[in-house]
Amino acid sequence: MSQPLRLGIAGLGTVGMGVVRIVRQQAALLSARTGRDITISAVSARSRDKDRGISLSDYAWETDPVALAKRDDVDLFVELMGGEDGPAKDATEAAIAAGKHVVTANKAMLAMHGQTLAEQAEAAGRALRFEAAVAGGIPVIKVLTEGLAGNGITRVMGVMNGSCNYILTRMETAGLSYQDVFAEADGLGYLEADPQLDVGGIDAAHKLAILSSIAFGTRVDFAGIELEGIERISIEDIRAAADMGFKIKLLGVAQKTGRGLEQRMQPCLVPDTSPLGQLQGGTNMIVLEGDAVEQIVLRGPGAGAGPTASAVMADVCDIARGFSLPVFGQPATTLEAATPALSVLPAPYYLRMGLVDKPGALAKVAKALGEAGVSIERMRQYGHADAEAAQVLIVTHKTTRASLNVAVEAMEGTGVLAQAPVALRIEHL
Amino acid sequence: MSQPLRLGIAGLGTVGMGVVRIVRQQAALLSARTGRDITISAVSARSRDKDRGISLSDYAWETDPVALAKRDDVDLFVELMGGEDGPAKDATEAAIAAGKHVVTANKAMLAMHGQTLAEQAEAAGRALRFEAAVAGGIPVIKVLTEGLAGNGITRVMGVMNGSCNYILTRMETAGLSYQDVFAEADGLGYLEADPQLDVGGIDAAHKLAILSSIAFGTRVDFAGIELEGIERISIEDIRAAADMGFKIKLLGVAQKTGRGLEQRMQPCLVPDTSPLGQLQGGTNMIVLEGDAVEQIVLRGPGAGAGPTASAVMADVCDIARGFSLPVFGQPATTLEAATPALSVLPAPYYLRMGLVDKPGALAKVAKALGEAGVSIERMRQYGHADAEAAQVLIVTHKTTRASLNVAVEAMEGTGVLAQAPVALRIEHL
Numbered sequence: 001m002s003q004p005l006r007l008g009i010a011g012l013g014t015v016g017m018g019v020v021r022i023v024r025q026q027a028a029l030l031s032a033r034t035g036r037d038i039t040i041s042a043v044s045a046r047s048r049d050k051d052r053g054i055s056l057s058d059y060a061w062e063t064d065p066v067a068l069a070k071r072d073d074v075d076l077f078v079e080l081m082g083g084e085d086g087p088a089k090d091a092t093e094a095a096i097a098a099g100k101h102v103v104t105a106n107k108a109m110l111a112m113h114g115q116t117l118a119e120q121a122e123a124a125g126r127a128l129r130f131e132a133a134v135a136g137g138i139p140v141i142k143v144l145t146e147g148l149a150g151n152g153i154t155r156v157m158g159v160m161n162g163s164c165n166y167i168l169t170r171m172e173t174a175g176l177s178y179q180d181v182f183a184e185a186d187g188l189g190y191l192e193a194d195p196q197l198d199v200g201g202i203d204a205a206h207k208l209a210i211l212s213s214i215a216f217g218t219r220v221d222f223a224g225i226e227l228e229g230i231e232r233i234s235i236e237d238i239r240a241a242a243d244m245g246f247k248i249k250l251l252g253v254a255q256k257t258g259r260g261l262e263q264r265m266q267p268c269l270v271p272d273t274s275p276l277g278q279l280q281g282g283t284n285m286i287v288l289e290g291d292a293v294e295q296i297v298l299r300g301p302g303a304g305a306g307p308t309a310s311a312v313m314a315d316v317c318d319i320a321r322g323f324s325l326p327v328f329g330q331p332a333t334t335l336e337a338a339t340p341a342l343s344v345l346p347a348p349y350y351l352r353m354g355l356v357d358k359p360g361a362l363a364k365v366a367k368a369l370g371e372a373g374v375s376i377e378r379m380r381q382y383g384h385a386d387a388e389a390a391q392v393l394i395v396t397h398k399t400t401r402a403s404l405n406v407a408v409e410a411m412e413g414t415g416v417l418a419q420a421p422v423a424l425r426i427e428h429l
Numbered sequence: 430m431s432q433p434l435r436l437g438i439a440g441l442g443t444v445g446m447g448v449v450r451i452v453r454q455q456a457a458l459l460s461a462r463t464g465r466d467i468t469i470s471a472v473s474a475r476s477r478d479k480d481r482g483i484s485l486s487d488y489a490w491e492t493d494p495v496a497l498a499k500r501d502d503v504d505l506f507v508e509l510m511g512g513e514d515g516p517a518k519d520a521t522e523a524a525i526a527a528g529k530h531v532v533t534a535n536k537a538m539l540a541m542h543g544q545t546l547a548e549q550a551e552a553a554g555r556a557l558r559f560e561a562a563v564a565g566g567i568p569v570i571k572v573l574t575e576g577l578a579g580n581g582i583t584r585v586m587g588v589m590n591g592s593c594n595y596i597l598t599r600m601e602t603a604g605l606s607y608q609d610v611f612a613e614a615d616g617l618g619y620l621e622a623d624p625q626l627d628v629g630g631i632d633a634a635h636k637l638a639i640l641s642s643i644a645f646g647t648r649v650d651f652a653g654i655e656l657e658g659i660e661r662i663s664i665e666d667i668r669a670a671a672d673m674g675f676k677i678k679l680l681g682v683a684q685k686t687g688r689g690l691e692q693r694m695q696p697c698l699v700p701d702t703s704p705l706g707q708l709q710g711g712t713n714m715i716v717l718e719g720d721a722v723e724q725i726v727l728r729g730p731g732a733g734a735g736p737t738a739s740a741v742m743a744d745v746c747d748i749a750r751g752f753s754l755p756v757f758g759q760p761a762t763t764l765e766a767a768t769p770a771l772s773v774l775p776a777p778y779y780l781r782m783g784l785v786d787k788p789g790a791l792a793k794v795a796k797a798l799g800e801a802g803v804s805i806e807r808m809r810q811y812g813h814a815d816a817e818a819a820q821v822l823i824v825t826h827k828t829t830r831a832s833l834n835v836a837v838e839a840m841e842g843t844g845v846l847a848q849a850p851v852a853l854r855i856e857h858l
Binding site for chain 2: 030147298
């Protein structure tokens with residue numbers, strides 16, 4: 001048997017402790033599968049005294065993650081602290097510079113600094129792997145980078161933030177408002193310390209940026225993502241969508257178009273009978289389409305100690321087995337800069353708006369759409385109390401986002417809107 | 430860049446030509462991703478003159494696949510001929526003996542000779558890989574062997590034969606009999622040359638045996654599978670199941686029980702709202718459960734030139750990248766012999782039977798069940814014309830297959846059955 005692979009783990013939250021647990025409880029299995037013992041040399045976290053349920057006294061303790069990353073008895077640095085800059089990035093760079101492999105779950109760091117870090121790791125001949133950064137327990141990085149290596153990837157799509165999906169499905173099943181469910185989710189600890197990362201779609205967009213890079217051979221381009229969170233989705237939208245056979249999901253889509261790379265992370269309507277439409281709660285789903293494989297759908301838990309640690313250990317085992325491949329599937333220096341193309345492909349849209357109760361209001365909305373070249377497929381006006389605005393729903397035929405924006409701007413100039421319209425793309429999968 | 434990886438391909442049917450097409454059309458992509466050129470040196474098939482739509486004149490032609498496997502200009506032998514013995518096995522063994530890597534889509538060969546071939550390949554230090562052997566384009570072997578390497582696998586389950594799923598869903602949607610849909614599928618070329626491989630569940634069981642070995646660290650044990658085909662499923666069963674909220678699927682399940690390894694491939698009832706229940710046509714679905722990851726579901730095309738070639742190319746790319754791991758995920762010599770345990774875990778069952786029209790007939794059936802300790806959860810008797818047997822459906826509470834068999838045997842002794850009962854397990858997923 002080869003030399004053991006010695007880990008240094010920085011960050012001992014739920015995921016970090018999940019990794020410690022697997023390394024201890026599955027030692028025999030890991031050794032049988034990788035041909036090496038996998039051991040832990042040292043750990044690091046903010047608080048040394050916190051009771052984490054497992055004794056860590058067998059492992060050296062480092063207060064400074066950078067010191068941990070450089071230790072002679074560490075072959076592989078496991079970064080589970082999070083944060084796009086600061087200690088996570090410092091320690092990752094220190095580990096690579098010291099000739100260590102790195103496994104991380106840090107999507108923010110990869111989305112912002114992935115190119116630099118990949119170039120550093122590849123120049124040093126060391127692995128930088130991040131299965132746990134996208135879609136929790138689903139081994140989507142491996143499937144995309146290796147399992148579909150023979151494919152020209154045509155589209156990547158999915159629900160990648162369990163918290164948002166929890167909020168949207170809970171609003172629907174309990175009939176609660178966004179604000180109520182947000183407060184509930186926050187109380188249950190389902191949201192990031194900065195909840196905007198979740199509900200603003202940023203966390204999901206980090207993940208999409210990583211998948212895009214691998215899928216299309218482009219440099220990670222977080223800034224090129226058309227990004228919209230779920231904060232404006234109301235229970236009325238969810239009910240209206242359901243009424244027409246749709247669910248609302250925070251959906252990520254990346255695809256190459258004639259004009260460049262389209263990356264979107266935004267709430268969309270999807271058919272309620274589609275696999276994405278049926279996804280409940282914190283579960284994630286990724287759809288991968290390739291020119292040979294057609295379509296693969298992966299579903300699994302998007303977070304949690306066990307599933308995320310499972311993804312970390314997949315990377316650890318690959319490194320133990322000696323697998324070596326470029327960080328984003330092809331050498332970082334060969335990745336092309338992405339040319340962002342925002343929603344150039346036409347789609348049907350859902351529009352919800354409140355109209356003031358004046359004769360001719362609806363006609364003005366219809367005129368604004370018509371003049372922008374947007375044609376109406378379905379329209380519903382709901383009954384309303386005297387004091388309220390009339391709720392109007394419109395489903396358009398296929399149109400571009402640009403045309404829709406022209407129409408919405410024209411509507412806003414007519415003075416008949418009681419509030420700004422909600423416009424959501426409809427994705428037929 | 431490293432030396433090119435030179436393929437020799439035996440078998441130029443749809444999958445073989447799919448591989449040729451990818452190697453030619455994606456040359457630049459494959460090279461960027463693997464760091465090596467992937468080329469074809471030589472090919473072999475039964476008929477040299479057949480028009481396959483692509484000129485093969487750049488490649489040497491071998492009539493004998495064994496000669497192809499041993500060629501000096503072949504580094505990797507791609508076996509796409511099929512058949513559990515004969516030329517496929519001879520050529521695979523010859524390739525390994527000559528120091529070549531092997532990639533195959535041959536589930537029958539692996540299910541019957543996997544242990545021997547794995548020992549040969551590992552002794553020779555060569556890869557023997559078979560992503561395409563299970564679930565077409567879904568990279569399930571990679572997900573199980575690598576993506577979930579940190580998990581103790583607890584259960585593997587799925588729909589692994591697209592032809593059977595096509596027949597069952599077509600019966601349901603078109604309201605046709607098994608015989609009619611079988612004839613239709615056969616006419617469309619959806620079935621193996623020996624259709625019993627499909628409808629008898631053998632092909633699916635080959636796949637299950639391979640997955641079990643990787644999941645549980647046991648030697649491939651095809652003989653240990655409790656196997657039942659779909660030939661006895663009637664349109665009445667499909668309708669009755671639908672009436673109670675179920676679909677009928679040819680479902681494979683493998684799990685470790687206290688008594689040993691349970692492997693089943695048999696038609697089961699699954700809830701019609703479950704992901705497996707909603708699987709239509711030729712699509713495959715594999716559910717993998719592990720102690721850390723909880724549950725991962727993979728869905729994709731189970732057959733076809735593109736998807737299967739995609740899986741073959743995943744293996745080819747891994748070998749080009751220099752990845753090396755044991756054939757079944759841990760060294761073949763460390764795999765334990767499986768102890769088969771047949772359906773020891775209790776489950777509810779669906780029973781359909783025709784009763785002769787005699788007073789007390791139903792009472793006799795109920796008595797036989799009661800005496801075997803099988804309790805009835807639901808029972809329906811359908812109206813019938815005078816000359817026909819009365820159709821009776823029973824859903825039992827959880828019971829063992831052994832108790833159910835005792836009950837069925839007792840019923841058969843009473844003389845009230847017009848035909849042998851159909852008994853199907855109900856899987857709540």
